[in-house]
Amino acid sequence: MNFYRKLQDSIERSNSLLIVGLDPNPEMMPAVRGNSIEALENWLQWIVSETRELVCAYKPTLGFYEILGAAGWELLTRTIEKIPRDIPVILDAKHGDLNTSTLFAKTIFERWNVDAVTLNPYPGQDHVAPFLVYSDRGAFILCHTSNQGAFNLQEYPDPANPYYLQVVREARTWGTPEQVFLEVGTTKPEVLTRIRDIAPERLILLRSLWEDRSQFTRLIGAGLTASGDGLLIPLPQDILKETDLGDRARAIRDEINVIRAEKSRENTREDLWTPNVCLLQQHPHQDLILELFDIGCLMFGEYVQASGETFSYYIDLRRIISNPRVFGQVIESYGEILKNLTFDRIAGIPYGSLPTATGLSLLLDRPMIFPRKEVKAHGTRRLIEGNFQAGETVVVVDDILISGKSAIEGAGKLESAGLHVQDIVVFIDHGKGVKDKLRERGYHAYSVLTLSEITETLYEAGRITGEQYGCFIERSC
Numbered sequence: 001m002n003f004y005r006k007l008q009d010s011i012e013r014s015n016s017l018l019i020v021g022l023d024p025n026p027e028m029m030p031a032v033r034g035n036s037i038e039a040l041e042n043w044l045q046w047i048v049s050e051t052r053e054l055v056c057a058y059k060p061t062l063g064f065y066e067i068l069g070a071a072g073w074e075l076l077t078r079t080i081e082k083i084p085r086d087i088p089v090i091l092d093a094k095h096g097d098l099n100t101s102t103l104f105a106k107t108i109f110e111r112w113n114v115d116a117v118t119l120n121p122y123p124g125q126d127h128v129a130p131f132l133v134y135s136d137r138g139a140f141i142l143c144h145t146s147n148q149g150a151f152n153l154q155e156y157p158d159p160a161n162p163y164y165l166q167v168v169r170e171a172r173t174w175g176t177p178e179q180v181f182l183e184v185g186t187t188k189p190e191v192l193t194r195i196r197d198i199a200p201e202r203l204i205l206l207r208s209l210w211e212d213r214s215q216f217t218r219l220i221g222a223g224l225t226a227s228g229d230g231l232l233i234p235l236p237q238d239i240l241k242e243t244d245l246g247d248r249a250r251a252i253r254d255e256i257n258v259i260r261a262e263k264s265r266e267n268t269r270e271d272l273w274t275p276n277v278c279l280l281q282q283h284p285h286q287d288l289i290l291e292l293f294d295i296g297c298l299m300f301g302e303y304v305q306a307s308g309e310t311f312s313y314y315i316d317l318r319r320i321i322s323n324p325r326v327f328g329q330v331i332e333s334y335g336e337i338l339k340n341l342t343f344d345r346i347a348g349i350p351y352g353s354l355p356t357a358t359g360l361s362l363l364l365d366r367p368m369i370f371p372r373k374e375v376k377a378h379g380t381r382r383l384i385e386g387n388f389q390a391g392e393t394v395v396v397v398d399d400i401l402i403s404g405k406s407a408i409e410g411a412g413k414l415e416s417a418g419l420h421v422q423d424i425v426v427f428i429d430h431g432k433g434v435k436d437k438l439r440e441r442g443y444h445a446y447s448v449l450t451l452s453e454i455t456e457t458l459y460e461a462g463r464i465t466g467e468q469y470g471c472f473i474e475r476s477c
């Protein structure tokens, strides 16, 4: 079972989003226990026995064990061994570096068998990748800290467009929502709101929240997903030395659960008035839609289109070529449509659809051509690249139909060379009657997906908020 599933099961069993730091930090331990390694170990085991029914994960911080030397490493092994196997362990280890990350991943995942790790984003995806090779484990990427000293870096170049949000955007492209998560230290609900807006699907490990107790309810509310999940919340450090730790943990868990219930009630109310959403049906291409979103092909926000119009989304299917698995699925989905059409050649519209047409040509074993975007003033000066005979039928392949202009122009070039175009196949149809417009010009248009199918699926899966979904419906009607 992978980390994410194990964590979900643990959350369900304990009805809790709480996690506990298991750190042999003598400063946090009750003075009466002394400060020997043995005392620290007994204390950590006592914490586990007091909280095992009330928390969904444990989080030892590697640094606290390292500073104890060899005895600390042994203590870490024994502490992890004492944690019930069905409760995931997240190792807080944000001090890795690029040249050691492969061996470090091997040590923590194979030797200590922890379920997830926290990582610094600065060395980039190369540093994170060796951890993601372990597909059943998870990685939390540090995006924001509450540290005053980090302000100048995190808010760079200006608070309206801070660097920490770029870290969130970047981290979302490193792995799926079941493997790459975010770590956010803050007492400010507005910071968490901005992160949640960009990453509605990601699990967030919240830190530093206890530094300002007055913001607790707003902070948790800002970090939870629409369904009242998606957050891991540490128990405050100072209660770990209290003799009534279990009772205090239970009270905090219950307080959080009240906020969760309210959040999911709000969301249910939202569902009632949201048009066109049927939560009972799963789209046949659901997984593909979610993967495309996760690799950054489907973006929501204000985007100016080639026509000068501003849309609430932008679709960049050019990114799929960098992900062979998703690219293969996209080609297959076009292939299902092309299989039923009659044509002699496949023509891709440059540049975005040239890789797709190439993939289809290889998949279906049919010849490919393409109309040039611009005709060269030297060499062959061809308008159409590839071999063909006038009179042949060509199926046009494009990525997305917005106004239909690109597809019509491409088809026109092919026709000017004596070819026949009957069918145009795209991956996404924006809607708004563009297929009818093409029909009036004598073309039959097919699409793998419509934009409304995409937005409905993303909304149902919690990838976009009700607000983003509503905004799309408003603009597209």
Ligand SMILES: O=c1ccn([C@@H]2O[C@H](COP(=O)(O)O)[C@@H](O)[C@H]2O)c(=O)[nH]1
Pocket: 305, 306, 313, 314, 315, 316, 317, 349, 352, 398, 399, 400, 401, 402, 403, 404, 405, 406, 407
């Ligand atoms: O979100 C978008 C919007 C447009 N494109 C590119 O534009 C054409 C489709 O627009 P038409 O108005 O139908 O010509 C398409 O070929 C894309 O390359 C896009 O990529 N993403």
